[in-house]
Amino acid sequence: MVDNQLKATITEAMKVAMKAKDKERLSAIRLILADFKRIEVDERIEVDDARGLAVLDKMCKQRRDSIKQYTDAGRQELADKEQAEIDVIQSFLPQPLTDTELDTLIDQAVAESGADSIKGMGQVMAILKPQIQGRADVGQVSQRVKARLQ
Template sequence: MSNGLVEELKAAVKDAMRAKDKPRLQTLRTIQAELKRVEVDERIELDDARVLVILDKMTKQRRDSIKQYEEAGRDELAEVEQYEISVIQDFLPEALTEQELAAIVDKAVADSDAAGMQDMGKVMALVKPQVQGRADMGIVSKLVKEKLA
């Protein structure tokens, strides 16, 4: 685990410990544990691209939890999840604007010669590596569907 994001994470853990910021420290350790789990399970060393995929997934899981907590009227639990998202996002690249996202999708549609919905997989395969960790894949998928429809 000697890449940039993992090193950033280790430094953030030390900073949170020094600042006695328990909620942030707990979230950072959760991230580290998930990265370690993937490394051990898959017997690989994570690179930044893979770390982004994992962080993106963790963000999505928390968004899903927030929705469920809000529907159940458990706002205090939703706030915890929202806080965790804010910590995770510290390690994700800056989010893409709608215009940037649309441009990436348009280019992928053109580059893949996509003719309709049957080509959605080809388009998504081109778009995903460019937007990983920088855009909600649900929104990306919707945009691609609109372009191909």
Template sequence: MSALKKQISDAMKAAMRAKDKQTLGVVRLILAELKRIEVDERIELDDARVLATLDKMSKQRRDSISQFEEAGRNDLADSERQELEVIKTFLPQPLTDEEITAIIDAAVASTGASGMQDMGKLMAEIKPQLQGRADMGTVSKLVKSRLAG
């Protein structure tokens, strides 16, 4: 079992002991998604894949929050925010804009990317370093502006 998955299992046990139903529900949701992936793909998840799954789940929550707020459903948006906060506890510390820019600059130097045709190669280099630590949509915009300018 990966270290991150074990940490999530331990969090479930702690939430059960503390009778924290909100956290328990979200942690069970995370574990169910991880188990679904393992069963569907017949693999044992490693930390990188668990992190990618958590990142995807947090992105889904952020999208839901914006849609609920546009629809005036603040009660549902608040529920999604609470779920997002629990998911964030398992993600690594987010990177600052300066750190992201430094990683992009280092990747540009190592790959020799010079134009938009190199974007895929550059993103493939950057994504493993930033997974779960930065919003990849924002990173993509930064890479586009770096390659265009």
């Protein structure tokens, strides 16, 4: 049985937003559910919680990139809209990891993989990725692992 708690939570939040007539939140939630549906149709799978977290993480990253581009172009109203969507998306993500928790996970992954140089970075990241999904930016974690292995 596929674990769909995340999707159920998002669907319930959509109903609440509809009843509250919160158009901005409802719009962002519909974007999330549309992305889930696209994956389910394209890949003929049911989106489980792990995949859902990956999708939400990717959506946040895309919006951060858009905010940077809009800000550089002087389109603050569009950047604000993207930030509002990020806030809604992040409300469904688990609590972010602290720096201390992240350092502990990196240390454990390095010890588990036995990596002693930058060549072992792929093994370390393979161990870390499922643990940090939706709780930390993979790019920043990658930089920290790289610094740790050098």
